[in-house]
Amino acid sequence: MSRAIDKVRHCTTLAEVRDGVNALDDLLVPLLVERGGYMTQAARVKNDEGLVRDEARIQAIIDRVRPMAEAQGGDPDLMERLYRAMMECYIAYEHDELARLRAKGLQPKGEHA
Numbered sequence: 545m546s547r548a549i550d551k552v553r554h555c556t557t558l559a560e561v562r563d564g565v566n567a568l569d570d571l572l573v574p575l576l577v578e579r580g581g582y583m584t585q586a587a588r589v590k591n592d593e594g595l596v597r598d599e600a601r602i603q604a605i606i607d608r609v610r611p612m613a614e615a616q617g618g619d620p621d622l623m624e625r626l627y628r629a630m631m632e633c634y635i636a637y638e639h640d641e642l643a644r645l646r647a648k649g650l651q652p653k654g655e656h657a
């Protein structure tokens with residue numbers, strides 16, 4: 545199996561390092577935008593501020609990504625820290641999206657006209 549860590553090119557200059565990082569950011573940013581799109585979907589489907597943060601789901605994601613990181617030759621502790629920080633950002637975004645959808649007319653659950 546080819547692991548992500550084995551794809552890292554040996555660099556002798558900072559410019560090479562930054563080229564490598566930029567190339568990966570070109571892949572990551574569209575994926576993060578797409579992931580954010582599911583926060584908008586979650587906000588609409590949950591339609592309840594109290595359901596936005598789901599600790600069980602957060603832990604399930606951590607339990608899934610730690611072994612994935614290890615299998616790719618990465619550090620599971622680093623991956624957990626990244627995911628916890630990222631999910632905090634997405635939870636804040638999901639709250640913002642729910643507020644935006646409500647301002648656009650989404651009725652709170654149980655208050656249909």
Ligand SMILES: C=C(O[C@@H]1C=C(C(=O)O)C=C[C@H]1O)C(=O)O
Pocket residue numbers: 582583586596597598599601602605630631634635638
């Ligand atoms: C998208 C959800 O809402 C929140 C955002 C999560 C995420 O960034 O993956 C995970 C858990 C939730 O607190 C969800 O509940 O699945």
